[in-house]
Amino acid sequence: MTIPMLPFRILVFLLSCVPLALLLLDIATGSLGPDPGQTVTETLGLSALQLLIVTLFMTPLARWTHWSGWIKVRRMVGLFAFFYAALHLMAFLQFILGWTDLWATFTKRPYIIFGSLAFLLLIPLAATSTKAMVRRLGRRWKPLHRLIYPAVALVWLHFIFQARSDITEMVIYGLVVVFLLAIRGYWFGWHSLVPLRAAKRR
Amino acid sequence: ESLEFTAMPGFSTDEEKTPYEDVTRYNNFYEFGTGKGDPAQYADEMSVDPWSVIVEGECDRPGTYALEDLVRPHDYQERIYRLRCVEAWSMVIPWIGIPLADMLKRFEPNSRAKYVYFETLHDPDQMRAQRSLFSTIDWPYQEGLRMDEAMNELSFMAVGLYGKTLPKQNGAPMRLVVPWKYGFKSIKSIVKIRFQEERPKTTWEMIAPQEYGFYANVNPEVDHPRWSQKRERRLPSGLLSPNWMETRKFNGYGEQVAHLYKGMDLTKYY
Numbered sequence: 001m002t003i004p005m006l007p008f009r010i011l012v013f014l015l016s017c018v019p020l021a022l023l024l025l026d027i028a029t030g031s032l033g034p035d036p037g038q039t040v041t042e043t044l045g046l047s048a049l050q051l052l053i054v055t056l057f058m059t060p061l062a063r064w065t066h067w068s069g070w071i072k073v074r075r076m077v078g079l080f081a082f083f084y085a086a087l088h089l090m091a092f093l094q095f096i097l098g099w100t101d102l103w104a105t106f107t108k109r110p111y112i113i114f115g116s117l118a119f120l121l122l123i124p125l126a127a128t129s130t131k132a133m134v135r136r137l138g139r140r141w142k143p144l145h146r147l148i149y150p151a152v153a154l155v156w157l158h159f160i161f162q163a164r165s166d167i168t169e170m171v172i173y174g175l176v177v178v179f180l181l182a183i184r185g186y187w188f189g190w191h192s193l194v195p196l197r198a199a200k201r202r
Numbered sequence: 203e204s205l206e207f208t209a210m211p212g213f214s215t216d217e218e219k220t221p222y223e224d225v226t227r228y229n230n231f232y233e234f235g236t237g238k239g240d241p242a243q244y245a246d247e248m249s250v251d252p253w254s255v256i257v258e259g260e261c262d263r264p265g266t267y268a269l270e271d272l273v274r275p276h277d278y279q280e281r282i283y284r285l286r287c288v289e290a291w292s293m294v295i296p297w298i299g300i301p302l303a304d305m306l307k308r309f310e311p312n313s314r315a316k317y318v319y320f321e322t323l324h325d326p327d328q329m330r331a332q333r334s335l336f337s338t339i340d341w342p343y344q345e346g347l348r349m350d351e352a353m354n355e356l357s358f359m360a361v362g363l364y365g366k367t368l369p370k371q372n373g374a375p376m377r378l379v380v381p382w383k384y385g386f387k388s389i390k391s392i393v394k395i396r397f398q399e400e401r402p403k404t405t406w407e408m409i410a411p412q413e414y415g416f417y418a419n420v421n422p423e424v425d426h427p428r429w430s431q432k433r434e435r436r437l438p439s440g441l442l443s444p445n446w447m448e449t450r451k452f453n454g455y456g457e458q459v460a461h462l463y464k465g466m467d468l469t470k471y472y
Contacts, residue, residue, distance in 0.1 A: 027441065033224070033227065033228055033238065033239070034220070034221075034224035034227075034228050034437040034438035034439065035228065035238075035291055035435060035437055035438075035439050036439065036440060036441050037435070037439060037441060037444055038291075038435075040441065095441065095444060098433075098444060098446055100433070101430045101432070104425075104430065105429075105430070108427075109427070109428055109429070111428065161428075162428070163338075164232075164236060165232055165236065165337055165338045165339045165409060166232065166235075166236045166331065166334050166336060166337045166338070166339075167336045167337075167338065168334055168335065168336040168337075171336050
């Protein structure tokens with residue numbers, strides 16, 4: 001069975017829009033509660049983390065299902081993650097900080113520093129996501145895009161450093177992230193060990 | 203249920219009140235979850251009738267008191283207080299209740315009573331977040347005041363808001379209101395009161411002493427390590443009109459309470 005690529009691409013596009021659409025709907029109907037700025041900022045941040053995790057699922061899914069369609073939509077999902085992260089940052093500046101207290105916030109508060117570093121790491125990835133850039137970077141593209149691994153780890157730190165008392169949600173996201181990074185480590189080890197073993201046997 | 207009360211304009215702000223819907227649907231009551239909507243959703247799992255309070259420690263009339271015996275003898279007052287959360291948002295709430303001092307005096311605290319300790323109900327069957335595996339709170343929730351703080355005329359024991367019985371998510375049937383301190387000092391659903399000589403350890407202080415102190419007086423000059431305390435969002439806030447305002451020392455109640463802290467370094471005793 002072959003899955004047609006275009007409808008799949010459109011489906012993934014629409015699904016990636018859902019968090020924003022729901023948020024806009026809540027804004028339009030005034031159902032965000034008495035502190036909407038806080039809610040908008042948190043929702044956008046969580047959506048960014050979720051989409052980052054989705055992009056990290058694409059390679060394993062492609063391997064397990066033997067279907068390259070997952071890889072073909074990965075870039076789009078990654079760009080959506082960046083888009084949500086950028087909106088999250090703007091919402092934080094506008095609704096939470098009101099553009100005041102910038103220096104102290106971005107130099108003194110560890111969770112803000114983690115989040116900012118993660119966002120800085122995502123910028124070159126988003127900027128080099130066009131076909132032309134992929135071609136121009138050639139073999140350097142892939143190592144560059146491995147920055148997604150430290151980025152997602154920083155995002156998770158950004159998340160758990162905001163915990164007040166109950167870290168259940170952070171633990172669940174953390175387990176998923178660790179799993180996704182661990183299978184990379186496993187594959188990486190696997191591939192580098194295979195020729196080594198063969199060499200030893202000889 | 204509607205309550206009868208006397209309005210206390212001398213103790214009330216005339217600032218615009220936060221609507222009832224917001225006061226009762228946007229809560230921090232971690233026994234029911236960390237989401238702001240969790241308490242309104244799950245507090246119904248707690249039963250508040252009958253309710254009794256254990257009074258113990260350095261006083262002449264310890265014992266187990268039924269709620270009715272604690273609050274009925276007094277006339278209810280309405281006090282419209284500002285509530286400033288440590289998370290940098292604030293509300294204006296019309297509380298119904300009695301002065302804390304009136305209640306505490308009936309237990310006849312003795313001369314060794316330097317502090318008063320309060321405790322929230324601990325019952326994981328009724329309070330779902332107390333069943334969480336990954337909570338850092340060592341239940342029950344615990345708070346305390348220095349005796350002179352507790353006896354200050356502003357300290358209030360609330361049993362209602364907006365003229366009605368306190369909703370469960372707001373700490374029914376009886377909660378503390380200490381308007382010059384961050385909201386977490388105003389402990390909800392109280393089941394124990396203890397007079398003691400040594401300063402009690404409080405819940406947030408135990409979790410993160412570098413972030414939350416025993417005193418927890420509202421103070422724009424002392425930042426929380428994770429966010430600034432200089433300003434607050436008065437709720438309801440909007441996306442286009444965030445309703446920012448400057449935070450005032452002691453939440454604007456300095457005239458009544460500043461003398462309690464004379465000579466104390468408030469950057470150290472935060």
